[in-house]
Amino acid sequence: MILNEGHSSQYLKDYHDKKIEMGLGIGNDLDNFLRWKRGQLNICLGHDNVGKTYFMEWYFLALATIHNLKFCLFMDENHQGKVMRDLIQMYTGKPFKDLTYREIKRAEVIVEQWFKFIDNKQRYTPNQLLEIFWGAECDNLLIDPFNALDTPFNYTENYRVLNELKLFTKQENKTIIINAHPSSASGRRGAVYPKDHYYGGHVMPPLKSDIEGGKPFSNKCDDFIVCHRLTSHPSLWSHTMIDVVKIKDTDTGGKCTFIDQPVSLDYNFGLGFTCGGIDVINRKLN
Numbered sequence: 001m002i003l004n005e006g007h008s009s010q011y012l013k014d015y016h017d018k019k020i021e022m023g024l025g026i027g028n029d030l031d032n033f034l035r036w037k038r039g040q041l042n043i044c045l046g047h048d049n050v051g052k053t054y055f056m057e058w059y060f061l062a063l064a065t066i067h068n069l070k071f072c073l074f075m076d077e078n079h080q081g082k083v084m085r086d087l088i089q090m091y092t093g094k095p096f097k098d099l100t101y102r103e104i105k106r107a108e109v110i111v112e113q114w115f116k117f118i119d120n121k122q123r124y125t126p127n128q129l130l131e132i133f134w135g136a137e138c139d140n141l142l143i144d145p146f147n148a149l150d151t152p153f154n155y156t157e158n159y160r161v162l163n164e165l166k167l168f169t170k171q172e173n174k175t176i177i178i179n180a181h182p183s184s185a186s187g188r189r190g191a192v193y194p195k196d197h198y199y200g201g202h203v204m205p206p207l208k209s210d211i212e213g214g215k216p217f218s219n220k221c222d223d224f225i226v227c228h229r230l231t232s233h234p235s236l237w238s239h240t241m242i243d244v245v246k247i248k249d250t251d252t253g254g255k256c257t258f259i260d261q262p263v264s265l266d267y268n269f270g271l272g273f274t275c276g277g278i279d280v281i282n283r284k285l286n
Helices: 009-016 052-067 080-092 101-111 126-136 155-172 216-220
Strands: 041-045 071-075 115-117 140-144 175-180 223-229 239-247 263-266
Touching (some): 052 071, 052 080, 052 140, 052 175, 126 140, 155 175, 155 216
Parallel strands (some): 041 175
Antiparallel strands (some): 239 263
16 A cells, blocks of 8 residues: 655654654663653564563563553463562562562552463464453553564564564554573673673673574564673672663664673662663552
8 A cells, every 4th residue: 555645744843843743751871872762673682591581570560560561471480479579579678578468468459450461371372362462451562582482483483473463563653572591602701702802701792683583583573682691700690781782773762882881780689670770660559
């Protein structure tokens, strides 16, 4: 179908008048590089056990408490109860063991207004997952990880699935976030920082080209971040490093981080990350 003439007139006028809406921020340094935007297909890449899912829990909770966004989560590798425990602990700002049963229940009711979970005791085709997401009436769908989908995992099929996901985001104006692992080679002995580097001997973060399944993911996505942590470092193990390696639309906010200058997030004893000492969770419960 050919669009009518003048199809972009309003956008051109708004752009000229500096009325293009910026993506949503959360109130810390991450906003300089990453903004939440509606109708996008985004990727988060990271080695196993670096905390990709935990980062997403915190980032989603920040967006939920500040902007009232709602999330539908398909987490194949994480028990829903554990995720709820993390979210409640971050939301209340207290260690879970120090909460009373009443505080836990109150927080659970509030958190469940923002988060819905897809049963992970079965596998889903991409279309089945999209149908559930569509009916959940949420703003975001997390697929964690991509290789848990019931679909052939090869170059051609990955392109087909990503095209379907991308089309869904455009038609429904909802955002899909995919957590993904790198290929095996990115975690081998050759993929460590050189001895003369400040992080000498520790595993380096993967490049976006290291993602399982290859280039289709970086080609089709809007924004691409890399989540990394030096899990064996004696003092930095609790710091999560976020590299933003692709921003499709910088006019609406966001840009790539510089080499070796990731955004650093402090684990904050599991009470929700801090960045530059700033805790952005909007806690209405306290």
